[in-house]
Amino acid sequence: MFGRKKRVVVTVATRHPGALAALENAEDVEIREAMTTGGLYRVLPGAHLAVVDLELLTETSVTRDQVSRLLQDMLCVGGAGFAASPDEWLARARLASGLGLETLPARVVALTSLSGGVGKTTLALSLARHFRTKGITVAVAELTVGPSAFQALMTDGYFPHIYEVATQGKTWATWNGITVAPMDWRSAQLLSSDQAERVWRDLAASHVVTLFDVPAYHPFWAVVEKMSHAVLVIADPRPDSLANALFLSEITDGKARIVLNRSGLSARLMVEDPAAVVPDVGSDARGFPPSLARRLAPVIYPGWRA
Numbered sequence: 001m002f003g004r005k006k007r008v009v010v011t012v013a014t015r016h017p018g019a020l021a022a023l024e025n026a027e028d029v030e031i032r033e034a035m036t037t038g039g040l041y042r043v044l045p046g047a048h049l050a051v052v053d054l055e056l057l058t059e060t061s062v063t064r065d066q067v068s069r070l071l072q073d074m075l076c077v078g079g080a081g082f083a084a085s086p087d088e089w090l091a092r093a094r095l096a097s098g099l100g101l102e103t104l105p106a107r108v109v110a111l112t113s114l115s116g117g118v119g120k121t122t123l124a125l126s127l128a129r130h131f132r133t134k135g136i137t138v139a140v141a142e143l144t145v146g147p148s149a150f151q152a153l154m155t156d157g158y159f160p161h162i163y164e165v166a167t168q169g170k171t172w173a174t175w176n177g178i179t180v181a182p183m184d185w186r187s188a189q190l191l192s193s194d195q196a197e198r199v200w201r202d203l204a205a206s207h208v209v210t211l212f213d214v215p216a217y218h219p220f221w222a223v224v225e226k227m228s229h230a231v232l233v234i235a236d237p238r239p240d241s242l243a244n245a246l247f248l249s250e251i252t253d254g255k256a257r258i259v260l261n262r263s264g265l266s267a268r269l270m271v272e273d274p275a276a277v278v279p280d281v282g283s284d285a286r287g288f289p290p291s292l293a294r295r296l297a298p299v300i301y302p303g304w305r306a
């Protein structure tokens, strides 16, 4: 009733016709145009998204280098990239502006590793809680080669496993408002990968964020990898876990991005461009604090502000 409707501010320096048309059609967008580096420098503060073809800009009082450094710290895309998926970029911009969680694109994300005990479960549950506290529907699916860790860690009540959901019509349990979908080793023996995939696709279709907690040596890993928009390899500072993470990243042609958990300096030196660095939070980790996921969430939704 009071004040102006909130708007997404987009800085535009492109002549791409598809990008310009998509921006014009978006109702909640305020466009700030610039065609010089100095002009762009002035209109960037406060923008939620920059659609910029840097080579088009005429260089004036500010160098192209200075502008490109500014752009690195914000949500930015070229004209052609924006035109290819404008809805997705605008959804990210709305997110950056504190608007429109309801427009968030659905995401399936695998947290994986070849080494044990690196923090897959801890980070998956912390991320799930983080998104849930923002009102986003979240499911966490777990694949283990033994009993369910979820069942062991969250002791209140029994969680139906994927076998019971797939064959006995049971529904998933929830924990802190998060749908919990475990698959222990016994279930993996009893179901085909097609059966499992059908259940997981239903799960992903009914949640905005679906996280998989899965070792990359699990027989159903290929199904999870195929379903995932993003694969995060969790590594702790142990040299073997870092070596395994680098190996996984290599054999997936870089789709698997490395997250350094409990990271010290030596780990940071070994991994050139980690997707995220998560601090050691000591025994607090056992409570899966949503705060632990703050640095991970922007890997899933660029522009995310905790």
Ligand SMILES: Nc1ncnc2c1ncn2[C@@H]1O[C@H](COP(=O)(O)OP(=O)(O)OP(=O)(O)O)[C@@H](O)[C@H]1O
Residues within 6 Å of the ligand: 113, 115, 116, 117, 118, 119, 120, 121, 122, 123, 149, 261, 262, 278, 279, 280, 281, 282, 283, 285, 286, 292
């Ligand atoms: N950022 C962190 N700070 C402090 N402790 C952590 C952190 N991340 C994980 N831990 C601790 O490390 C241990 C292993 O974590 P977790 O069980 O999540 O690893 P995992 O990869 O799921 O292991 P597994 O291979 O057995 O499934 C746990 O005791 C957990 O509390």
Ligand SMILES: [Mg+2]
Residues within 6 Å of the ligand: 120, 121, 122, 149, 213
């Ligand atoms: Mg685990």
